[in-house]
Amino acid sequence: MAAVDLTTHPGHLARRLQQAHYLLWNTMVSEEITSPQFAVLNALVAEPGLDQRTVGERVGLDRSTIAEVISRLGRRGLLDKVRDPQDGRRFLLRLTDDGVRTHRKLTVRTARMNQVFLAPLSDDEQSRFFELIRRVADAAEGLRNPAEPLVSPR
Amino acid sequence: MAAVDLTTHPGHLARRLQQAHYLLWNTMVSEEITSPQFAVLNALVAEPGLDQRTVGERVGLDRSTIAEVISRLGRRGLLDKVRDPQDGRRFLLRLTDDGVRTHRKLTVRTARMNQVFLAPLSDDEQSRFFELIRRVADAAEGLRNPAEPLVSPR
DNA sequence: CTGGAATACTCAGTGCACTGAGCAACGGAG
């Protein structure tokens, strides 16, 4: 006894949602490029020349994970990594032509997949869905990210 | 140009939601036991003596992942694994006293964490949140799981 | 009762995700 109903546990639901998405992505979008990899390509289409850390911030990946994702994309020739002449710590990232092409192709497929994925919801429900998830995720991020206070932090 | 807004991509939102949850779990519930591990404990509290595959089904993990999770829980002495005398392929799983105690302790903390996690939403919004996610996840699962048809499949 | 399909599990390989520790480059205070 004393077992709990996991369908009211947001963490469990989030995991199942992501698994479902992973599966659909693999069948409808690409088996080569994963969703986080696409997010990185997308960030670099929007802002070419970003450094590694900032890309990580944009797509929500920590320093270690983003390093691996980027190294994989680099190995496949989808992006270039150049040391910043202004700041020898940074690597500046830029998509190759192949990277841009890949991003364009996946954008179309991703849109199709999202449509299928969200088909069980009406348009109204879809916006609510986005909004609710975003609010929960943002709030939780704020909890661990002290979000520099307006007055002196120390 | 042609970059896409990831905040309307359910996959990206799901990933961010799970990350936020992971963080909160680590600080508010446990650094030793992860959320999937708790799900397995919970399944075995509800139905002691399940086999590995069925536990995986209950919590939504594939054969390989469930094997690893269970081996970790076994190493920590939270569950026992016995060959089924009726069917030599199966392992029957059962929590140890320590496993039951751990589950009880985490149940309380998990409830507290869920409350904090969902605090940005009103009660009404919380049920809508659950329902929307569940519907999308269930539908996507149904897509790849042909869900044995009523008439002969072949 | 025997041979083959189905089932439960294992193993190897890939990829995401985080932490903690370490290194090198930068940049400001003295």
Next chain:
DNA sequence: CTCCGTTGCTCAGTGCACTGAGTATTCCAG
């Protein structure tokens, strides 16, 4: 100009998650 703290990145270690291939057991058809 020299310390020293901060910052960008790497590396090692742990854990989740999936696929494809392989082993052993069971079960059913003939």
